[in-house]
Amino acid sequence: MMVIWIVLPLALVIVSAAVWGYVWASRSGQFDDTTTPAMRAVFDDER
Amino acid sequence: MSIGPTRVPPGDAALVPDTAGTSCTHCGLAVAPRDVRAGEPAQFCCAGCRTAHEIITAAGLGRYYEFDERRREAVVPASADHAAFDHPTFHELYVTHGPGGTSTVQLHLEGVHCASCVWLVERIPLVLDGVLRAELDVTRALATVTWDAARVPLSRIAANLEALGYRPHPFRGLKAEAMRQAEDRAMLVNIGVSGAIATNVMLLAIALYSGFTSRAGTLEPVFETGFRWLSLVLTAVSVAWPGRVFFRTAFQALRQRTVHVDVPIALALGAGFVRGAMNTVTDSGPIYLDGVALLIFLLLVGRFFQQRAQRAAVDSTELLHSLAPASAHLVDGDAERDVPAEALLPGMVVAVRANETIPADGTVRSGVSVVDLSLLTGESRPEPVAPGDLVYAGTLNLGAPLTVHVERAGEATRVGTLLREVAAGAARRAPTVAYANRVGGWFVWLVLALAAITYVVWRQLDPAHALDAAIAFLVVTCPCALALGTPLAITVAIGRAAKQGILVKGGDALERLATPGTIVLDKTGTLTQGRMALAAWQGDDDARALALALERETAHPIAAAFVAAWPGLAAPPARDVEHVLGGGVRGTVDGHRVIVGSPRFVLGEGVAVPDWVTAPLPDAALTPVLIAVDGAAVARAGIGDPLRPEAAAAVRALERRGWRVRVLSGDDPAVVRRVGAQLGLADGDVQGGVTPERKLAVIEALARTEEPVVMVGDGVNDAAAIARASVGVGVKGGAEACMAAADVFLSAPGLVPLVQLVDGSARTLRTIRRCLWVSLFYNLIGAVLAMTGLINPMLAAILMPISSVSVVLAAWKSRTFDAPEVRA
Numbered sequence: 001m002m003v004i005w006i007v008l009p010l011a012l013v014i015v016s017a018a019v020w021g022y023v024w025a026s027r028s029g030q031f032d033d034t035t036t037p038a039m040r041a042v043f044d045d046e047r
Numbered sequence: 048m049s050i051g052p053t054r055v056p057p058g059d060a061a062l063v064p065d066t067a068g069t070s071c072t073h074c075g076l077a078v079a080p081r082d083v084r085a086g087e088p089a090q091f092c093c094a095g096c097r098t099a100h101e102i103i104t105a106a107g108l109g110r111y112y113e114f115d116e117r118r119r120e121a122v123v124p125a126s127a128d129h130a131a132f133d134h135p136t137f138h139e140l141y142v143t144h145g146p147g148g149t150s151t152v153q154l155h156l157e158g159v160h161c162a163s164c165v166w167l168v169e170r171i172p173l174v175l176d177g178v179l180r181a182e183l184d185v186t187r188a189l190a191t192v193t194w195d196a197a198r199v200p201l202s203r204i205a206a207n208l209e210a211l212g213y214r215p216h217p218f219r220g221l222k223a224e225a226m227r228q229a230e231d232r233a234m235l236v237n238i239g240v241s242g243a244i245a246t247n248v249m250l251l252a253i254a255l256y257s258g259f260t261s262r263a264g265t266l267e268p269v270f271e272t273g274f275r276w277l278s279l280v281l282t283a284v285s286v287a288w289p290g291r292v293f294f295r296t297a298f299q300a301l302r303q304r305t306v307h308v309d310v311p312i313a314l315a316l317g318a319g320f321v322r323g324a325m326n327t328v329t330d331s332g333p334i335y336l337d338g339v340a341l342l343i344f345l346l347l348v349g350r351f352f353q354q355r356a357q358r359a360a361v362d363s364t365e366l367l368h369s370l371a372p373a374s375a376h377l378v379d380g381d382a383e384r385d386v387p388a389e390a391l392l393p394g395m396v397v398a399v400r401a402n403e404t405i406p407a408d409g410t411v412r413s414g415v416s417v418v419d420l421s422l423l424t425g426e427s428r429p430e431p432v433a434p435g436d437l438v439y440a441g442t443l444n445l446g447a448p449l450t451v452h453v454e455r456a457g458e459a460t461r462v463g464t465l466l467r468e469v470a471a472g473a474a475r476r477a478p479t480v481a482y483a484n485r486v487g488g489w490f491v492w493l494v495l496a497l498a499a500i501t502y503v504v505w506r507q508l509d510p511a512h513a514l515d516a517a518i519a520f521l522v523v524t525c526p527c528a529l530a531l532g533t534p535l536a537i538t539v540a541i542g543r544a545a546k547q548g549i550l551v552k553g554g555d556a557l558e559r560l561a562t563p564g565t566i567v568l569d570k571t572g573t574l575t576q577g578r579m580a581l582a583a584w585q586g587d588d589d590a591r592a593l594a595l596a597l598e599r600e601t602a603h604p605i606a607a608a609f610v611a612a613w614p615g616l617a618a619p620p621a622r623d624v625e626h627v628l629g630g631g632v633r634g635t636v637d638g639h640r641v642i643v644g645s646p647r648f649v650l651g652e653g654v655a656v657p658d659w660v661t662a663p664l665p666d667a668a669l670t671p672v673l674i675a676v677d678g679a680a681v682a683r684a685g686i687g688d689p690l691r692p693e694a695a696a697a698v699r700a701l702e703r704r705g706w707r708v709r710v711l712s713g714d715d716p717a718v719v720r721r722v723g724a725q726l727g728l729a730d731g732d733v734q735g736g737v738t739p740e741r742k743l744a745v746i747e748a749l750a751r752t753e754e755p756v757v758m759v760g761d762g763v764n765d766a767a768a769i770a771r772a773s774v775g776v777g778v779k780g781g782a783e784a785c786m787a788a789a790d791v792f793l794s795a796p797g798l799v800p801l802v803q804l805v806d807g808s809a810r811t812l813r814t815i816r817r818c819l820w821v822s823l824f825y826n827l828i829g830a831v832l833a834m835t836g837l838i839n840p841m842l843a844a845i846l847m848p849i850s851s852v853s854v855v856l857a858a859w860k861s862r863t864f865d866a867p868e869v870r871a
Contacts, residue, residue, distance in 0.1 A: 004270065008277070011247075019243045026235040032228065033184045039162035040169070 072112070073100045075119050095122030099211050103167070106174040114163035122212035129205040130385035131374030132215075137387045141217040142201070149179060151193045152201065153218040156208065159188040167211060175199055175207055189218060234354060237289035238347050244285040245337075245344040251278050252337035275334055279327045282336040286320050290343040292350075311491050312346060315525035322518045332515055338522050338843055345851050349531035352538040375406035378450055391456040399449045407440045408455040416446035417603065429604055445604060494524050501834045512836065519838045523829035523846065532818030532854035536861060540811040543864035548795035549804050556774045556790035558815070559755045560808035563705030564773075566801075567746065568698075569760035570712035570722055570735075573778050574798070575688040577761070579604045581612035582669055582689055585659070586682030594643050594674045594682070596621040596636040605672060606632070608686050631672075642675040649673040649680060656680045687718075690725055697798035698726045704805060706757075711737055711745060713764050739764040746771050759801060776801065807864040814861035818854045825850030 025031065069078040072089040073096035083090055091097040099122045103111050111117070131137055142152045156168065164183070168190055171181040177198030183190045192204060205215045251274045297313035319335040326332040376398040377386045383398055388406040391397065396412060399405050405418070417429040420442050429445055432438055438451055440460040457463055501520045505513035537554035544551050551557060571577055584591075596618040598609035621641075624634035631644015633652070642652050650656060654675040660683050664671050669685030698708050709732040712719045719735030737745065746768040749756045758765065758772035769775030770788035777789035779796045793800040829846050832838040
């Protein structure tokens with residue numbers, strides 16, 4: 001069971017990385033408009 | 048929405064579903080037979096659509112026509128040019144400057160619907176050289192345009208947007224925008240962080256609980272201690288970062304000596320965490336940390352719903368707020384140039400064309416016209432104006448062009464003063480005592496008292512467990528479902544109401560509307576259509592065609608009533624048409640000499656008048672119009688602003704539900720009395736000739752004795768009263784100020800939505816009560832278990848999510864605004 005002492009910190013590191021990414025995305029305005037970018041994605045091909 | 052893989056040439060009529068005759072290549076509406084141009088591949092319903100199509104194809108954007116979903120609306124460009132967009136004052140107010148000489152502006156666009164609009168608006172840089180970037184937020188109809196001011200003026204960008212059918216308005220909420228963005232982002236961060244921590248602490252808790260329950264004791268002590276410490280560290284982050292909002296509001300409430308639901312929340316979070324920390328350090332007893340972490344997450348989600356509900360309504364009124372007359376035609380020597388209305392100063396002279404809103408208070412210098420004062424005073428009959436007369440900002444010039452000498456501009460105008468009243472009224476409104484907060488009030492004291500009792504009783508029985516029992520009680524009775532259920536029920540109700548065309552700005556309005564009180568209705572535009580219509584006709588029917596022939600040549604609202612009354616009637620052409628302002632119109636039709644106008648004017652022409660023509664009209668509220676043919680009066684028409692067909696039924700429906708209905712109008716008292724009689728209201732409940740200032744006073748007097756007082760109106764004259772009433776309701780077609788002041792905006796015409804609103808509010812309050820009972824029921828179970836010492840942390844951890852989920856379901860399944868069941 002000593003593997004927990006490796007897995008647990010590893011899990012914490014992964015979670016903090018995900019949380020950090022989410023916080024960055026929120027703060028840089030990625031979730032400000034959740035409708036228009038989905039429409040834009042459909043026709044971005046020609047620009 | 049999809050774009051076809053093959054390129055179809057633009058202008059191919061086959062792209063547009065064609066059911067009846069030819070349809071417009073641009074908007075898909077039917078093309079009138081006289082507008083069909085034989086032999087052309089592209090057909091248009093109007094010049095606006097033709098221009099839009101030309102711009103689109105010239106810029107190589109023909110792919111626009113490959114969208115399945117496009118706006119089905121003809122392009123109607125305004126006659127106004129866009130010079131005001133280039134004025135220094137406009138730039139000072141709305142434009143920000145970036146590096147390299149670029150400028151950025153946010154514009155509200157009318158008519159933005161779907162993906163094809165996003166595509167087209169964002170391709171403006173391809174249409175106009177010098178536009179660097181255009182981005183559209185489709186839900187808020189807000190476009191951010193960046194351009195190089197040296198290469199293209201903003202007025203050309205605005206003109207192009209207009210030509211494509213998206214009328215631009217400067218976005219006036221610029222200052223609030225940064226704050227709102229910061230608030231939204233902070234909320235998302237808090238929810239994300241608390242959610243991640245809650246799930247991880249719960250994972251640890253599962254391990255701990257399985258270790259507790261299993262007889263074999265599968266969890267080794269070293270892991271148990273480790274997991275408890277890890278839970279503590281993670282929960283500490285959650286309490287100190289996302290959880291701090293609860294401590295802040297609870298602290299504020301205590302400082303103002305009030306109780307708030309956040310007080311027991313903060314207490315439960317604080318006590319649970321502190322005791323959990325102590326038990327972790329001493330390695331004894333339950334830790335409750337999973338409960339604390341989960342609570343923070345669920346409570347934040349509840350708060351998120353609350354914020355969303357308020358936002359949605361603010362968004363929908365934001366656009367209305369931007370629609371005020373933005374520009375004025377300044378007369379400068381012989382030339383006229385467009386300036387923003389904000390740049391006007393006393394002493395300037397402005398030109399006001401027909402059908403334009405007057406931008407400032409002033410005296411008429413030249414021109415004779417009629418002015419529609421209904422938005423400012425509620426007067427339904429247009430007022431004639433001549434040089435020397437006073438005109439007011441916000442009123443509509445209906446007749447001929449005027450030049451106006453500005454005396455008061457901006458905030459100093461009569462409208463501006465009323466608007467300040469509106470702001471003051473909104474601020475003066477009694478602090479909202481929402482139902483949940485009221486319940487929360489006694490709930491807080493009850494919880495605190497019972498926690499104290501638990502502690503004292505357990506101290507006698509088993510001093511070692513007294514503190515744990517009290518804390519278990521606090522955690523288990525934390526009003527999580529209460530804080531989650533109420534905002535969710537309101538959010539759901541607001542969302543469903545919006546689908547019915549009822550835009551609600553705040554949940555407290557719904558709560559106040561749930562109990563019957565007094566409803567005060569404005570007349571012009573609320574009970575009536577707000578425009579003139581032909582209501583009575585006496586005399587020779589053959590004179591109808593002759594009268595119509597003359598009235599077709601006139602822009603007066605009374606003439607419009609004739610034109611609207613007989614849409615199918617063929618009228619011969621009229622010659623030698625002469626308008627006499629404030630009197631009527633005369634001309635030759637089919638060889639006959641025809642005069643149509645007020646009795647005074649027609650009698651003054653020396654025509655023969657039979658007795659029945661001079662007798663009063665059967666309906667005293669109507670304005671008489673005489674029709675004379677070849678020197679004799681042959682017919683008489685009664686013109687008035689008719690009641691909406693459903694008005695009487697709606698008033699009865701409201702009365703059946705226990706509301707007292709009153710009418711308060713700025714219109715002529717005789718007209719208002721007549722309307723009251725038609726609605727079956729007592730004479731004392733109907734008041735005419737009321738100034739805007741008096742309306743406010745009446746509402747204030749009513750509000751002192753009755754609760755709630757609901758004011759329903761559409762004009763600037765109602766705005767101050769709407770802001771002061773317990774609930775202000777604005778109706779479709781109303782003035783901007785009125786929208787800003789109202790708590791609820793009915794975007795569907797008529798009074799049926801008002802009945803729907805009242806019914807939906809009552810159902811919403813019932814749903815909220817149901818949620819409260821459900822959550823109180825679970826709290827009761829938890830409280831009994833905690834007080835008797837039967838609770839253990841695992842039971843609490845199971846009970847809490849179950850109570851939240853059942854409350855969420857109860858709120859979600861509510862049929863608040865679903866069924867529009869309005870019977871006459």
